[in-house]
Every structure is written in structure tokens, then in C-alpha cells.
Amino acid sequence: MRDPLLERTLRQVRAEKARDRRRRGGIVTAVSATLIAAVLVVGVHLGRHSAPGERVLVATAASGTRMTTTITPADGWVRLHAAVDGIDPGEKCELVVTDSAGRRYVAGGWVASRRGDTGLAGAAMVDPAEVATISVVTVDGRVLITVSA
Known part of the structure; x- marks a missing residue:
């Protein structure tokens, strides 16, 4: 015989773990995208403002x-x-x-x-x-x- 309270608790724990994993993945993606954008902006800025030999x-x-x-x-x-x-x-x-x-x-x-x-x-x-x-x-x-x- 199954315990409905135990089943519901296990489902809730699994759902919270999945939600935490998705949130962390989103944060890592956002930080990575920001860093890539910053590197590109600095590279473009230096490229536009650099004279030969500078x-x-x-x-x-x-x-x-x-x-x-x-x-x-x-x-x-x-x-x-x-x-x-x-x-x-x-x-x-x-x-x-x-x-x-x-x-x-x-x-x-x-x-x-x-x-x-x-x-x-x-x-x-x-x-x-x-x-x-x-x-x-x-x-x-x-x-x-x-x-x-």
C-alpha cells in the first residue's frame, strides 16, 4: 500500500530540485553571455581606437x-x-x-x-x-x- 503523503512530498522535492537546476543553468548562461559581450565590446573599442603601431x-x-x-x-x-x-x-x-x-x-x-x-x-x-x-x-x-x- 502506498502512502499518499509520502508520494506527494517526494513529487514536491523532485520538482524543487528540477526548478533549482533550471535556475542555476539560466544564471550561468546569463553570466557567460554578459562576459562574451563585454569581451567583444572591448575588442571592438580597441580596434576602432588603435592607430598602427599604437x-x-x-x-x-x-x-x-x-x-x-x-x-x-x-x-x-x-x-x-x-x-x-x-x-x-x-x-x-x-x-x-x-x-x-x-x-x-x-x-x-x-x-x-x-x-x-x-x-x-x-x-x-x-x-x-x-x-x-x-x-x-x-x-x-x-x-x-x-x-x-
């Missing part, structure tokens, strides 16, 4: 300072665009390019006014093939972040 360099320091730098070669010199985040407000900074011989060139400077991305455009009289690193350095000489070229 390089995009990204670094994150242990302090939380982040920098994304675009190096655009010119005839014997480089153009730079840096987006820097994580510098304390009031900090006086310089964007410094170091060549392969260790010579340093200041490409620009600013005073950090708030937390968040600071965009900076600059240039340095360095042969594009000789760029070794790009750094954010305080005026008192502390290196906040460096990215290798």
Missing part, C-alpha cells in the same frame, strides 16, 4: 593605483594618453617615460583632485622603439605605478 599598456599597483596608457608612435617621439585611478587627492604627480638607456622624460604633470580616473595627454621626445617604462611619480620622487612597454 600600444595599450595596463598596470595595477599593490596600493590600488591603476593606469592604462596608450602609446602612439610619431616620427622620433611618442604621444601618450594615460588614465590613472587611485591617487590621493592633492598629490602632485608627473607622467614619466624612461627609455632603454635609463633616461627619464617628463611627459606631463597634474595635481590629483579626486579619486577616480584622471585622463592625461602628453608627449616625450623618445624614439618609440626605445620606450622602456611609463611611470606615475610624485614630485618628491615616489613611484606610484610603473608599466613596462
Whole structure:
């Protein structure tokens, strides 16, 4: 003889397990689709905004300072665009390019006014093939972040 209460309880447990599996599958699919879309958007953006020979360099320091730098070669010199985040407000900074011989060139400077991305455009009289690193350095000489070229 079958117990109707037991049968109904087992059906309900099976239905809840199936519903949980479907929900998890939907979440995994949504997250995967979002990640794929983000990768495609970034790739298209970089593809549209990259000049021949242009390089995009990204670094994150242990302090939380982040920098994304675009190096655009010119005839014997480089153009730079840096987006820097994580510098304390009031900090006086310089964007410094170091060549392969260790010579340093200041490409620009600013005073950090708030937390968040600071965009900076600059240039340095360095042969594009000789760029070794790009750094954010305080005026008192502390290196906040460096990215290798």
C-alpha cells in the first residue's frame, strides 16, 4: 500500500530540485553571455581606437593605483594618453617615460583632485622603439605605478 503523503512530498522535492537546476543553468548562461559581450565590446573599442603601431599598456599597483596608457608612435617621439585611478587627492604627480638607456622624460604633470580616473595627454621626445617604462611619480620622487612597454 502506498502512502499518499509520502508520494506527494517526494513529487514536491523532485520538482524543487528540477526548478533549482533550471535556475542555476539560466544564471550561468546569463553570466557567460554578459562576459562574451563585454569581451567583444572591448575588442571592438580597441580596434576602432588603435592607430598602427599604437600600444595599450595596463598596470595595477599593490596600493590600488591603476593606469592604462596608450602609446602612439610619431616620427622620433611618442604621444601618450594615460588614465590613472587611485591617487590621493592633492598629490602632485608627473607622467614619466624612461627609455632603454635609463633616461627619464617628463611627459606631463597634474595635481590629483579626486579619486577616480584622471585622463592625461602628453608627449616625450623618445624614439618609440626605445620606450622602456611609463611611470606615475610624485614630485618628491615616489613611484606610484610603473608599466613596462
